[in-house]
Amino acid sequence: MSATSTARERARAELTHEIKEAARRQLAEVGAHGLSLRAVARELGMVSSALYRYFPSRDQLLTALIIDAYDAIGEAAESADKPGEDPRERWRAIWQATRIWAREHPHEYALIYGSPIPGYQAPQDTIASAARVALALVEVIKSGALRPIPDSPELPDQLRKQADVLIATLGTDLSPTTMTRMLMAWTQLFGSISFELFGQYVGSVDPADAFFAHTTRQMADFVGLV
Numbered sequence: 001m002s003a004t005s006t007a008r009e010r011a012r013a014e015l016t017h018e019i020k021e022a023a024r025r026q027l028a029e030v031g032a033h034g035l036s037l038r039a040v041a042r043e044l045g046m047v048s049s050a051l052y053r054y055f056p057s058r059d060q061l062l063t064a065l066i067i068d069a070y071d072a073i074g075e076a077a078e079s080a081d082k083p084g085e086d087p088r089e090r091w092r093a094i095w096q097a098t099r100i101w102a103r104e105h106p107h108e109y110a111l112i113y114g115s116p117i118p119g120y121q122a123p124q125d126t127i128a129s130a131a132r133v134a135l136a137l138v139e140v141i142k143s144g145a146l147r148p149i150p151d152s153p154e155l156p157d158q159l160r161k162q163a164d165v166l167i168a169t170l171g172t173d174l175s176p177t178t179m180t181r182m183l184m185a186w187t188q189l190f191g192s193i194s195f196e197l198f199g200q201y202v203g204s205v206d207p208a209d210a211f212f213a214h215t216t217r218q219m220a221d222f223v224g225l226v
Contacts (some may be wrong), residue, residue, distance in 0.1 A: 020064060022043045026039060031110075035058060062117065064127050065108070067125060070129035073133060074129060077094045080096065083143065086204070087226070095216045098193065141225070143222075159180060160176050166183075167179055185219040186224050190211055196212070204222070
């Protein structure tokens with residue numbers, strides 16, 4: 001690879017970063033539905049045609065921002081995990097790190113867990129990044145002995161089949177019941193964070209620190225972590 005080629009690639013990477021940073025500032029000001037390539041180009045002093053060479057459409061820019069956000073919250077969760085430690089402490093650390101990232105990046109969190117963006121359909125490219133937090137929790141569940149959960153209801157046929165597909169996809173030996181409970185806990189994690197960030201706890205459990213910590217422990221019990 002020539003020095004000229006390397007310099008060109010570095011310059012492209014730097015400008016791509018600047019474009020995404022400008023787009024994130026727009027998210028904070030006008031939300032995802034108001035994101036405009038022309039406005040981003042104007043902020044950076046570029047002509048629109050030049051920006052289109054980096055992101056040919058608004059949807060491609062949105063997809064890049066969505067993948068970045070999923071990867072960032074996933075990295076926060078993974079970095080907080082300490083394999084070898086007590087599974088319940090690992091679980092707590094992942095939940096807490098996920099919440100902290102969301103509170104520090106509310107507009108990026110809203111991009112991936114807020115209202116759907118009219119006219120935008122997320123491509124398959126986003127799936128691997130979107131699964132990182134859930135996979136971190138699965139690793140915790142796999143790492144330790146699970147206590148038996150008495151009187152667990154039989155799963156409906158459709159849900160059992162869906163759980164079996166997930167188990168095969170993830171290459172884990174979790175039972176369908178445990179996988180379903182993990183998904184319920186994962187949903188509770190992001191539901192709790194969304195309620196907090198979007199003001200749904202005002203007048204009830206705001207601030208939500210104690211409630212979130214209690215929920216974290218309850219969901220650890222729910223999935224059977226000893």
